[in-house]
Amino acid sequence: MRKGWILFLLLVLAGCTEENPKQMDVEMYNPDGDSLGTIKLQEQSKGVELDINLEGLPQGEHAIHIHNKGVCKAPDFKSAGDHLNPDSKKHGLLHPEGAHAGDLPNLIVGEDGSVKAKLMAPQVTLKEGKTSLLPKNGTSIVIHEAKDDGMTQPSGEAGTRIACGEISLKKKEK
Template identity: 40%
Template sequence: MHRRHHLLAVAAACALAACSTTGEKAAPPMSSPTPASQGTSTASSATVNLASASGSLVSGKLSMAPMGDGVHITGQIGGLGAGQTHAIHVHEKGDCSAADASSAGGHFNPTGSAHGRAGTPTHHAGDMDNIVANAEGVADINIHLSGVTLGGGAANDIAGRAVIVHAAPDDYTSQPSGNAGARVACGVINAAM
């Protein structure tokens, strides 16, 4: 009896194996959706020299480096109001030539998403959390921007784009830019290869 069950099990396994070779391909394993255009950072670092815009006195210097799933940003921004909160974003064009920094275009948004808060399911690739100035009007920057690369030319590459500091905080909901107000500083992301 035991031998009969064993033979039936072997026959069933062979029949199943034969069914799987009928030309139909098995479905690929499910994975998290990742845009085909995402790449890998090729730059080791980048600097951003923020210059005032819209008649402000805001300026600063940022350093960027690839880290984990994105790019880490550190530095300082001064000339802000004491204790005030300001929006900061990566914008689509590395052009700060206009007096109001409008030449930098809109938020960096290669996936066509709605504006929102970084770390939530719906947001622009260039969306970051607000920064807060200390009593001297200086904001210490320590931000991780997920889902982007530095160099390499992929759709999610931020090298050569601009960082903009806004006059007001981002409300994280108003479209298309969080009701963040005037652009008070602009700097191009200059990558080091």
């Protein structure tokens, strides 16, 4: 009987790991479908850390946001929907009535088109719940052509979407 309970617990725990991963990789693509690299997501006690390692972006400051749909259809990536905003707040890390759960600090891309950075998304989780990055239809990460001004509604005057990556438990076939 005891062996049966141990096996049952191991199977339950194994199932939980798949449903609530502690980390995952998000492959980022440009409008031409070229891979720009990976953003590693890792559950932390204070949210989700994004470990960004990308190449092939335009030099300068760029907005990066988590969007509420897990679909990245090129060339405009509008399929990714709006910013993730489960608490119906105003947009912007600087806004007194903000920020969206999907609002993140801007990225600084070097002259060579690469960026390596770690950002924290304190209002989200990889666990189940209202602020999960893994609802049934997924979410996505979008990089914009311009910087986010941190205040302007609804998306900080960040301009065109230039890169997108889907956050999903479903395996994507290419």
